Amino acid sequence: MSLIEVRDEFRRSLNNLYSVNEIDFYFKSVLRSCLDIDPIDIALRPNLEVEKNQMEILDKILLELSEEKPLQYIIGEMSFRSVELNVNPLVLIPRPETEELVGWVLEDYEHLERETNLVDFGTGSGCIAISLKKEQALFSVLAVDLDESILELVKENAKKNRVQIQTLQADMNSLDQLEMEVEVIVSNPPYIVPNEKEEMKKNVLAFEPHQALFVPKEDPLKYYRHILIFAQHQLKSKGRIYFEINPNYLNELEGLILSFSNYTVKKRLDIFGKARMLRIEKQ
Numbered sequence: 001m002s003l004i005e006v007r008d009e010f011r012r013s014l015n016n017l018y019s020v021n022e023i024d025f026y027f028k029s030v031l032r033s034c035l036d037i038d039p040i041d042i043a044l045r046p047n048l049e050v051e052k053n054q055m056e057i058l059d060k061i062l063l064e065l066s067e068e069k070p071l072q073y074i075i076g077e078m079s080f081r082s083v084e085l086n087v088n089p090l091v092l093i094p095r096p097e098t099e100e101l102v103g104w105v106l107e108d109y110e111h112l113e114r115e116t117n118l119v120d121f122g123t124g125s126g127c128i129a130i131s132l133k134k135e136q137a138l139f140s141v142l143a144v145d146l147d148e149s150i151l152e153l154v155k156e157n158a159k160k161n162r163v164q165i166q167t168l169q170a171d172m173n174s175l176d177q178l179e180m181e182v183e184v185i186v187s188n189p190p191y192i193v194p195n196e197k198e199e200m201k202k203n204v205l206a207f208e209p210h211q212a213l214f215v216p217k218e219d220p221l222k223y224y225r226h227i228l229i230f231a232q233h234q235l236k237s238k239g240r241i242y243f244e245i246n247p248n249y250l251n252e253l254e255g256l257i258l259s260f261s262n263y264t265v266k267k268r269l270d271i272f273g274k275a276r277m278l279r280i281e282k283q
C-alpha cells in the first residue's frame with residue numbers, strides 16, 4: 001500500500017470515533033514516532049510504498065486506536081512543557097492543567113538565588129518534578145510515588161531530560177513517618193470520586209491507572225489532608241504548597257486548609273475557567 005492509501009485507511013477505520021483532524025494528527029504522530037517517516041512525505045511522496053513490516057506495525061496501532069487506547073500510551077512518549085517524557089499505563093497521561101500548575105510555581109520562584117528543597121507528592125511520570133528542575137535548576141527536587149516501578153520510569157525520564165532529581169517510594173497515607181525540611185510542596189494527587197465516572201471518557205476509564213485517578217467518596221480530600229499534616233511540621237515558615245484540585249471540592253478543601261493553620265490561600269483558574277489550582281503559604 002502507498003502512504004496516502006494507508007492514511008485513507010486510517011480515516012475510514014477511525015471516523016466513527018475521531019474527527020478527521022484528530023485522525024490525521026494521530027497518523028502523523030505514528031509515522032514520526034514509530035516508523036521514522038517524516039509526515040511531510042504524505043504531501044511530498046504520497047505514493048511511497050509502505051513496507052510489509054511497517055504495515056504490521058500500523059495495523060496493530062490502528063487496532064489499538066479503534067479500541068480507544070490513548071495515543072500517548074501507544075507511542076510511549078509525549079511532550080510536557082519543556083520536557084519529553086516516556087509514559088506507560090502505570091502512570092497518568094500528564095494534562096495541560098498540570099502544565100499550568102508548574103507554570104505558577106516557576107513564576108513565583110523565577111528569581112531564586114539559593115538552592116530550594118521541593119517535594120512532588122504523587123509524581124507519576126515525573127512531569128511536575130522533572131519540568132520544574134529543568135526550568136529552575138536551583139530547585140532540589142524529590143519525587144515521591146507509591147510504586148518502585150513508577151519511580152523507575154521517573155528515573156528514566158530524568159535521564160532522558162538530563163536533570164538530576166531524587167526519588168522516594170512512600171505512601172501518602174503514612175507521611176507522618178517522613179522527616180525532612182521542605183520549602184515547596186507540589187502535588188496533583190488523585191482527586192476524582194467514583195460518582196464522577198459517568199462524565200469521564202472511555203479512553204480514560206479503560207486505560208489510565210485508577211490508582212492515579214480515584215479517591216473514596218467518603219474521604220475525597222484524604223491526600224490533601226495527609227499532605228497538610230506533613231506540612232504542619234516539615235514545611236518551613238514562608239514555605240508554599242501548590243495543589244492541583246477538583247473544582248467540585250474547592251470550598252471544602254479551603255475549609256480544611258484553614259482548619260490547620262492561618263495559611264494564606266490563593267486560587268487560580270485553568271484555561272477552561274475552572275478553579276483548578278491552589279497556592280497555600282505558611283506564615
Ligand SMILES: C[S@@+](CC[C@H](N)C(=O)[O-])C[C@H]1O[C@@H](n2cnc3c(N)ncnc32)[C@H](O)[C@@H]1O
Nearest residue numbers: 094098122123124145146171172188189190212
Ligand atoms: C493524579 S496522578 C498525578 C501524576 C503526575 N504528578 C501528574 O500530574 O500527571 C496521582 C499520582 O499519585 C500516586 N499515588 C496514588 N496513591 C498514592 C499513595 N497512597 N501514595 C503515594 N502516591 C500515590 C499515583 O500513583 C499517581 O502517580
